Amino acid sequence: MTRDSESSQGSVEDSPSPDSVPQAEQPSHPDLAPFWVDPAQCGPPISWKEIFGNDHPVELEIGSGKGLFLTNAGTANPSHNYFGIELAKKYARKAAERIAKRKLLNVRMLAADARLFMARHVPDASLRAVHVYFPDPWWKKRHKKRRVFAEPLVKDIERALEPGGDLWVVTDVEEYFGVICELMASRPLFEDLETAEPRSPEHDQDYLTNFERKYRIEGRPIYRKHYRRS
């Protein structure tokens, strides 16, 4: 998988119709139940309790790729629920297969456009945390509107996070990082917290995400932000 060429793991062209998250009559991957979530299970609004079968705090990841964050976080924190949204169906499926293989009952995967899903399906103050790791930079000027981390999503994150909830954003793109910092500085409800440098990995999968692993091994600079909503 590549990203620098703009091809990325998926594209907005792969995304569902802009009118809605598509509805499905039958589960599209019955072999991956309950880890694969079908749009028909998502409301609107989505009921986290129905999705996970419990009231545990919900953390949402936008653009999960092949799901390394979800599998690591879901394993490390069984008392939290993790919900990944990935636009590219083949990567969403790959992530769900990994989650299913590890029987991570606190993790779910949805193939959808996170911008639409956040706007239309996620209830107010229902999330403990939101994670956005290595969002596609869409280098070309005419493609910049495809960036997921933009004002509409930030407003939805602010609405959907519970008071005290966390937003984590990581990118290797300095210019995009500047845009992210500027956007967040205009949202007074968010406090900008210190971020620590990551510890050394203990094994090959001991990274935040697949892209983080690739870029740390390459020695690229990585820019990290942690915000808390008041």
Ligand SMILES: C[S@@+](CC[C@H](N)C(=O)[O-])C[C@H]1O[C@@H](n2cnc3c(N)ncnc32)[C@H](O)[C@@H]1O
């Ligand atoms: C550069 S990859 C990073 C994947 C993963 N977070 C990582 O760090 O390894 C960006 C991912 O975001 C996904 N993506 C792009 N736009 C999206 C959107 N609107 N909703 C959900 N996922 C999106 C892409 O399909 C791609 O898998």
